[in-house]
Amino acid sequence: MPRYAILLAPSANRVYADQASRMSRAELGAFGRVLSSPVEEVGTAEIGGVEYLTFEGELMGRDMAFLSNLSSAYALFERVDEELLRPCALSPLGRYDSDLITIPKYAGKTNEQFTKLVLNLTLLGSASAERMLDGGLTVLDPLCGRGTTLNQALMYGYDGIGVEIDGKDVEAYKLFLQTWLKRKRLKHTAELVPMRRQGRRAARRLEVTMAASKDDHRSGAVQKLTVLHADTTQLDGLIRGNCADVLVADLPYGVAHGSYEDEGGLSRRPLDLLERAVPQWLPLLRPGGAIGLSWNVKVAKRELAEDILIAAGLELVEYGDLLHRVDQGIERDVVVARKIG
Incomplete structure (x- = not known):
């Protein structure tokens, strides 16, 4: 052999x-x-x-x-x-230049190789695994920060949907992506517009349409990216259901990251966020879609994260040992679960 x-x-x-x-x-x-x-x-x-x-x-x-x-x-x-x-000879998916991934530098950015690994594991655990090379998939990151996972999805030729509660991160991502697209002279549109729910302003939405070449743009082979400035635990009515093939998220690490509670304070308990958010996330996944999560096991045990996903009706996908040290305060693990039916 x-x-x-x-x-x-x-x-x-x-x-x-x-x-x-x-x-x-x-x-x-x-x-x-x-x-x-x-x-x-x-x-x-x-x-x-x-x-x-x-x-x-x-x-x-x-x-x-x-x-x-x-x-x-x-x-x-x-x-x-x-x-x-x-x-x-290798032929990796690379619809755009690699600096789409490598240029952004900011505190709390997830390692690009790790981001790609989690996206790969989630794709391979989903019903869309065989279509990985063919484009046309949609990746949802409901805790997208400044878009590391979304950029990797764009590199693969996929569409992306992100949700981020920090308006400064949404603005920073918009500025980076627009600047990058202009510098590369790629056809695109980018607009930040308000969204309303029941007559009230509920969120802001960044809408980007882009193409890797002029020929792609002329033929309509464009990619679409949507980023909501919104609370990931309150998405009802903001995103249509069954819109994503995979969901990938980096949960708050409980050190320099956090998520907002109903009372307006900052919570550093990732499992509290997960328990509240999963019911909002599941309707957005297509049947056979998969969720891939990474988090700091020093503040949240793996068994408890798995229990939340299983209780929501998801089926765990078994992989090898992915637990690894990030720094003194962070030991990170990955779990992937598939939506049944």
Whole structure:
């Protein structure tokens, strides 16, 4: 059986880079769900003094295209023998230049590789897994901040819907995206408009339409992005149901992040937010859609997060060990659950 070796990409976050190999093993196992045959003998090997992620498998058809999107993949080789590697061409989804992802820098930004990993795991756990390479999907981030997950969705050729309670973050994201689109000379429209519910102003909505090329724009092959400046626990009437194929969110970490309570104070309890928000989120997911969440286990145990999702009627998707250290106060984990029916 052919043997392969993946050279993992360096990460700007040293702590994350130290754990990328272990997490990539779990992600590679998830990709096995859409490959022609399962990957086997997943492990690591030192070749020429450099660590590689290794596996065996019969890669056919679109298999190489799927694996090209592994979040930490830098280069893929077929192992001719123990020391000789033959390069394999990668073709990652990349509708736009990579600086759409890498330019934004701000306090609290989630590592880009981790964002891609969570989106991948959620897609692969959903009924849309086989369509990952084909575009036309919609990603919902109900705690979108300044749009890291939404930008990754755009890179994949998907539409995006975001919700963010902090108006400054919505304004900052609008400014960045408009500036980036103008600098790249891409056809687009971007407008921030008020929304009303029962005759009252309930939210503001950022609406962006964009195309990767002039030919795409002329043919109508455009992507749509919507970001609501609203409370994610009060979305009734603001977003139509069954609009998203996957939902990906980074819950408040309980350190420098928070969510607002009914009384107007700042809560640093992510499970309180999750319990209140899941009933609002589920109607937005299409049947077979999946939810992917990351959070700080130092302030919220995994079992309790799973209990909330199961109680809402979701089915857990089992992956390998994804628990990892971010810094002294944050130890992060990932859970994925699928909407049944």
